[in-house]
Each structure stands twice: as structure tokens, then as C-alpha cells.
Ligand code: CDP
């Protein structure tokens with residue numbers, strides 16, 4: 001076990017995980033790791049290679065050929081596949097539609113969880129996703145499950161101009177066999193539909209302090 005700390009933020013689509021994780025990383029001086037981008041990146045490559053995302057065997061085979069490189073820049077995680085640094089192309093309608101299928105493939109999860117744990121060897125971090133508190137860092141005492149009303153979450157995506165069937169993704173993410181989305185043991189639930197962004201960050205800092213986080 002390294003001496004670095006991990007804050008685990010999990011929750012359904014558009015609950016406010018990335019926003020909260022980014023602001024916590026700034027407030028606490030930690031690296032922010034967006035694990036969803038890693039699943040999106042593999043999905044992007046699967047689609048680009050013409051592989052059927054619903055064919056788990058073909059996805060696992062395609063994964064073996066991928067050179068996945070994770071990094072940190074300005075305290076934010078970065079991802080490149082086969083030398084291509086990925087960004088906005090990860091949030092297209094096509095990726096939104098297929099990412100839950102690709103994420104349900106056990107080989108994909110095994111590979112990405114390994115890479116996610118690798119970050120902790122060199123930095124303190126806040127990582128957001130679906131299984132960070134349950135699978136990636138189950139032993140961390142710092143765990144928040146972010147939630148928001150289903151209608152509020154769907155509206156947030158529309159307001160951001162994204163085509164994203166959040167309810168379908170949530171259903172698939174919560175019902176899959178490997179690492180389903182659920183509240184981790186020891187996690188505090190934070191409902192962002194009742195908060196502004198600022199008051200949500202304050203509430204999260206209070207939760208973390210109750211969980212024993214010391215600030216310099
Ligand atoms: O930002 P949003 O909540 O819409 O999604 P995301 O965090 O970018 O994650 C995209 C998808 O990746 C999710 O719907 C899950 O299928 C998958 N994912 C996962 O399985 N495990 C994680 N730790 C993170 C994301």
C-alpha cells in the first residue's frame with residue numbers, strides 16, 4: 001500500500017461527479033482522475049476499429065491490441081490510445097450509446113482497474129466513476145456516492161447539449177454482473193439536486209472531514 005490517499009466519488013450519469021471531483025481536487029490540491037473517460041476511450045477505439053460493441057469476445061480481443069497510456073497534466077488525468085490523445089470525441093452520441101456495453105466486459109474492467117490503481121503509486125487523488133469505492137479503492141475511508149433526481153439528471157444533459165439516454169445507461173450500469181453501480185460500504189450519499197455547485201462542494205468537504213480527512 002502506498003502512502004497516498006484516494007477519495008472515491010461514485011454515482012449515476014449526470015449526478016455531478018466530475019464537477020464535484022474537479023472542485024475537490026482544486027480545493028484539496030489533489031489529482032483528479034476521471035475513470036469514465038477511460039471506459040469511453042476504449043469504447044471510442046472499439047467503434048473506430050469497426051468492432052461490434054455488443055460482442056464481448058470481440059471487444060476483449062480488440063482490447064489486447066490497444067496501447068493505453070494514462071498520464072496527469074495540470075492535476076487532471078489524461079488518456080491516449082495507440083498514441084492518440086483523446087478529449088471531446090469521448091462525449092459523442094455514439095460513445096454514449098455503447099459505453100455501458102463495453103464497460104460490462106470483464107477484461108476491459110480488469111485492465112482499466114489496474115491502470116486506475118497505478119495512479120495512486122505517485123499521487124494523492126480524487127477519482128470519480130461507478131466502482132471506485134466498491135472495487136478500485138475499497139479500503140479508502142473517503143467515499144462519497146453522488147446522486148440527483150432522475151429528471152434533474154436527464155435535464156442536465158439536455159442543457160449541456162448532449163444526446164445521452166442517461167436512464168438506459170444507469171439501468172445497464174446498475175444491473176451488470178461485474179462491478180455494478182451501487183453505494184459502497186462506508187460511503188456517504190450526497191444528493192446534488194438539493195445543492196448549488198458551491199454548496200455541494202461544502203457539503204462534500206464536511207463529509208470528508210467526518211470521514212477523517214485532514215487538511216493542511
Ligand atoms: O459523466 P457520466 O456520468 O455521464 O459518465 P462517465 O463517468 O463518463 O462514464 C461513462 C460510462 O463508463 C458509464 O455509463 C459506465 O458504463 C462506465 N464506467 C464504469 O463502468 N465504471 C467507472 N468506474 C466509470 C465509468
Ligand code: CDP
Nearest residue numbers: 013014015016017018019156192195196197
Ligand atoms: O460527472 P457527472 O456525469 O456525474 O456530472 P457532471 O458532468 O459533473 O454534472 C452534470 C451537470 O450538473 C453539470 O452541468 C453541472 O454544472 C451540473 N450541476 C452539478 O454538477 N451540481 C449541482 N449541484 C448542480 C448542477
